[in-house]
Amino acid sequence: MHLIGYKKTVWKYITIIIFLILSSSASANEDSTCVEVLSTIQGYSLGHSACYNADACFHAGVVHSDSKCTLYDPTKAVGFLQKAADLNHVDAQVYLAALLSSNEIPPDYEQAVALYEKAANQNHLRAQFMLGGIYLMGDWVEKDLIRSAYWYQEAAEQGHASAQYYLGFFYIQGVGVAKDNDKGMALLQKSAAQGHQGAAELLNKLGM
The missing domain is CATH 1.25.40.10 (Tetratricopeptide repeat domain)
Structure with missing residues (x-):
């Protein structure tokens, strides 16, 4: 008996979770451009490309991490998400962890695991599930x-x-x-x- 399809499931979660975290994420849709989405975020300055609260930083990070957006910039996304994560925005911690373990940017698995741990300790469901797989696989941490x-x-x-x-x-x-x-x-x-x-x-x- 073995873990049926485990590796495929875990790595699928790792590479696509940044697109699945919140149904209310601030990514663009068919009826609006990325700029229009950013302009609706309270606490975000479009002119200065700056965010002033955790929610604004999180949603700005989501927009810039969307490869379908004209404003796609994973490095900028990391910056916004890091600001939100530092303000203890738990969804930003998970989103950033997923981005740091994807192929969008040079990966930083150590930081990704630390962020998952921080979110999991705040009862974040996806973070808890991801850590179960991370410690089982033993690719990023000691098994x-x-x-x-x-x-x-x-x-x-x-x-x-x-x-x-x-x-x-x-x-x-x-x-x-x-x-x-x-x-x-x-x-x-x-x-x-x-x-x-x-x-x-x-x-x-x-x-x-």
């Missing part, structure tokens, strides 16, 4: 299955279907936690009930 299980547990308790799937597998196999088939099966069933295909397939293989 640590106990910490991986911890962060999957935190995300699973918030109802994250994929976290429930991986944690369920951990309990069944005794990976990073004491082996407990009952807990493992319960987590897989919760995950499958949310439509997680991997969990449903694993339950089927286990005869459930």
